[in-house]
Amino acid sequence: MSEYLSAYLNVAMFAVVAFCFVAILLGVSAVVRPKKENPVKLEPYECGMVPFGGAWSQFNVRFYVFALLFLIFDVEIAFLYPWATVFRELGITSLIEMLVFIFILLLGLVYAWKKGVLKWV
Amino acid sequence: MGLLIGIGLALLVIVLVLTHIIVFIWCELKIFAHIMDRYGPIETGKFHGVLQPFADVLKLMNKEDTVPGASDRLIFKVAPFVVFVPAFMAIGAIPLSATLVVINLDIGAFYIIALSAFTFVGMIMAGWSSFNKYSLLGAFRAAGQLLSYELPFGLTIAGVAMMASSLNLITIVNKQVVPNAFIQPIGFLVFVIAAEAELSRSPFDIPHAESEIIAGYHIEYSGMRWALFYLAEYVSLIILCSMTALLFLGGFKGPILPPPVWFLLKVYVLFFILAWIRITFPRVRPDQLMDLGWKVLLPASLLNIVLTASIIILLPDIWPVALAVTEFTIVIATLIYLGRTRR
Numbered sequence A: 001m002s003e004y005l006s007a008y009l010n011v012a013m014f015a016v017v018a019f020c021f022v023a024i025l026l027g028v029s030a031v032v033r034p035k036k037e038n039p040v041k042l043e044p045y046e047c048g049m050v051p052f053g054g055a056w057s058q059f060n061v062r063f064y065v066f067a068l069l070f071l072i073f074d075v076e077i078a079f080l081y082p083w084a085t086v087f088r089e090l091g092i093t094s095l096i097e098m099l100v101f102i103f104i105l106l107l108g109l110v111y112a113w114k115k116g117v118l119k120w121v
Numbered sequence B: 001m002g003l004l005i006g007i008g009l010a011l012l013v014i015v016l017v018l019t020h021i022i023v024f025i026w027c028e029l030k031i032f033a034h035i036m037d038r039y040g041p042i043e044t045g046k047f048h049g050v051l052q053p054f055a056d057v058l059k060l061m062n063k064e065d066t067v068p069g070a071s072d073r074l075i076f077k078v079a080p081f082v083v084f085v086p087a088f089m090a091i092g093a094i095p096l097s098a099t100l101v102v103i104n105l106d107i108g109a110f111y112i113i114a115l116s117a118f119t120f121v122g123m124i125m126a127g128w129s130s131f132n133k134y135s136l137l138g139a140f141r142a143a144g145q146l147l148s149y150e151l152p153f154g155l156t157i158a159g160v161a162m163m164a165s166s167l168n169l170i171t172i173v174n175k176q177v178v179p180n181a182f183i184q185p186i187g188f189l190v191f192v193i194a195a196e197a198e199l200s201r202s203p204f205d206i207p208h209a210e211s212e213i214i215a216g217y218h219i220e221y222s223g224m225r226w227a228l229f230y231l232a233e234y235v236s237l238i239i240l241c242s243m244t245a246l247l248f249l250g251g252f253k254g255p256i257l258p259p260p261v262w263f264l265l266k267v268y269v270l271f272f273i274l275a276w277i278r279i280t281f282p283r284v285r286p287d288q289l290m291d292l293g294w295k296v297l298l299p300a301s302l303l304n305i306v307l308t309a310s311i312i313i314l315l316p317d318i319w320p321v322a323l324a325v326t327e328f329t330i331v332i333a334t335l336i337y338l339g340r341t342r343r
Helices: A003-032 A064-090 A092-114 B002-035 B052-061 B073-091 B108-129 B133-164 B169-174 B185-198 B223-248 B259-280 B286-314 B319-341
Strands: none
Touching: A003 B002, A003 B052, A003 B073, A003 B223, A064 A092, A064 B133, A064 B286, A092 B286, B002 B052, B002 B073, B002 B223, B002 B259, B052 B223, B073 B108, B073 B223, B108 B133, B108 B169, B108 B223, B133 B169, B133 B185, B133 B223, B133 B286, B169 B223, B185 B223, B185 B286, B185 B319, B223 B259, B286 B319
16 A cells, blocks of 8 residues: 555544544443433523523624635635645746735735724624 | 554554643643642642642543533534544644654645644534533634634645645754744744634633633533543644644754654643743733734735745745845834834
8 A cells, every 4th residue: 555545544543543532431431420310400501590592592693704704715725735835846927926816815805804894893 | 454553553642642631731730820829739649739630530530421401412412522533633643753753644734724623613513502602602702713813824834835845744844944933933923823812722712711601612511521622622732832843943853852852842842831821811802803813913924925935936045044034024123113102
């Protein structure tokens, strides 16, 4: 087997071992620990108050626009990584292309900033 | 055969990691205590409470583990796995020396940040499935923090990859004649701040701010399930300290002492500095956190990339010196400006 594949085989083994480790820890604890349930114990914890309403209600998801911005920049990072490893061989053309790319995205950030999107109200 | 070796190595790594986590927990208890001018654990194990972490583990093993009645039971039980397993998978790619590495990938740095981002999925699963308003708020806060700090974090790693022309961690270390922190001070500062926020440790512990939302996404967890969140947090701490050491401080390079010793030394010094920051600074507000991430760190990391790329291409012979001079000038000018304006 090639060295390349064996590295990824190790990744899989790490996943298996970590999974088993967690399962064993929880299993041992399940044997050792006491189990005395009562209805009050199973209520949501709100610092001792009687909980009111459900938790899965509507929330103001403030980071929605942040998420959109994040998506754009994350794709940029995905393009940057391969470029970063080879840009020396590609020379000045690729540098200018990447600068234009970064500049356009930066323009987007400045636009969002001016529009007040980055304000956490 | 390869399978058995892989399993053996993974077991070895899990033992090593747990040993270091136990040392970390004890050190942290003592560092916090002494900075706060108290003793910390002193009785357990006779010598300065060295057995305190073991006592904690035994106590957590024996603790009753409740699953809230109204929760989504399946997701609630799967969340600790999702938090811990990727964190542990990432740690295998960290080299202790030029040859001592279990998972040697060409894209090592990318592999580690990709897997450490998974932890947040587990946090959101935990927060949502608990059926508790505060844990859901904590999960939302965790998501917001990930979105804001993943960007500068990833961009600074790209900056390092540009200098080494590789994403392999061993190559990155071998190409550092001078530690990268002295060539890219902007990248280094952004990386350390973003790493602290990724760990959601104080001053960036907004996802589990005790005085605001009790404990964030893991309020409803108790016993061993809670301990797994705690463990995963320390695994991430080790990963980020190691990444800082490898990418910016010359990793396992150093005179006289053998490479793994140098590496661990750097990791422990970084760990001490992070613990010091954690206990000294007050918590920031969510809006301050977002401002810092989007208006300071993201432009700074983009500037770092543009400077690095331009100087490497335009001055191919003297780029390390030119880059260091430029970036240090910018950092010092910013500090002087801040010192003059914010009294």
